[in-house]
């Protein structure tokens with residue numbers, strides 16, 4: 443047995459208002475005046491001076507506003523890298539992602555592709571990245587995905603939705619400023635928050651579970667119950683705690699895996715473009731047989747916060763679309779092995795998945 447030796451985020455700041463320290467944090471990392479910092483910022487913040495006036499710009503530094511309406515694509519990463527190469531005198535000093543999982547994943551992927559040849563689709567998989575990425579910083583503005591702490595960046599490519607999982611993927615620096623999440627709309631808060639909750643359930647009920655994953659998973663699970671069920675926290679406390687729940691949930695899956703909801707939601711996303719947070723909720727709602735207790739609590743959380751999930755998403759799918767969806771889900775073998783065990787193929791057949799998808 444050989445154990446994995448994982449890198450982690452090397453530096454992290456936590457605190458309300460810590461975003462104000464961005465300049466002092468990144469300045470020492472400037473390579474020279476021709477090597478700018480590139481800020482990838484969720485375009486929801488365009489024109490929002492409360493946030494953007496605090497982005498420190500000097501020399502040729504640039505802000506690129508990016509929509510999070512669609513999840514990151516390999517073609518989008520390649521286009522951004524091309525644009526950066528063409529418009530900067532030298533390789534940038536760093537990439538700073540300010541936004542949710544979508545923007546943070548783009549920042550990670552762009553920082554990798556600036557030092558590695560070819561196209562980003564060539565690196566979807568496990569440990570395919572050869573050269574270290576350039577300095578990259580993650581600044582979450584919505585909590586739950588764990589993308590701020592993870593070793594992957596999830597991309598939709600021409601033939602699969604799969605992460606670039608590598609030792610070069612994790613951020614060199616993360617700034618956790620819970621205040622940045624104060625204006626997240628309620629439904630989105632729930633969907634992205636449930637990503638964290640589902641990470642806990644899938645990790646804690648997986649066959650890969652070990653004391654490392656369990657310790658983080660239990661903490662995140664406890665925080666999620668406090669946040670989404672007990673509901674007696676101030677807004678500030680809730681923002682602080684959800685940011686730490688996301689971190690712990692992400693750490694929990696680092697040394698294990700996610701499970702059925704994630705595998706099936708990748709299928710939904712690939713065929714229908716359903717986004718990660720809401721897609722996980724739609725799937726998880728139908729997974730009593732795999733996660734009875736977890737789904738029961740989820741339904742309580744959903745009703746407590748008056749969340750209505752879309753129904754009959756798969757009602758009009760063609761047979762080909764079902765096949766693609768099922769194939770994308772089945773390809774995520776480590777997720778199924780974690781969820782069901784080594785003999786998962788006996789239980790999880792294409793027919794079984796079709797039956798489940800037909801209810802969604």
Ligand code: NAD
Nearest residue numbers: 486513542543544583584587589592594596625626634718
């Ligand atoms: P997101 O980044 O897609 O953002 C969701 C919505 O919230 C967007 O409309 C965005 O504009 C808005 N938003 C973000 N911050 C806001 C703020 N402070 N105020 C108002 N609106 C705000 O959402 P997400 O759920 O964080 O990320 C989903 C993505 O993360 C998916 O692409 C998924 O694949 C990826 N993901 C990655 C990992 C990983 O480990 N790398 C893990 C889980 C999910």
Ligand code: ZN
Nearest residue numbers: 587637641704
């Ligand atoms: Zn997730």
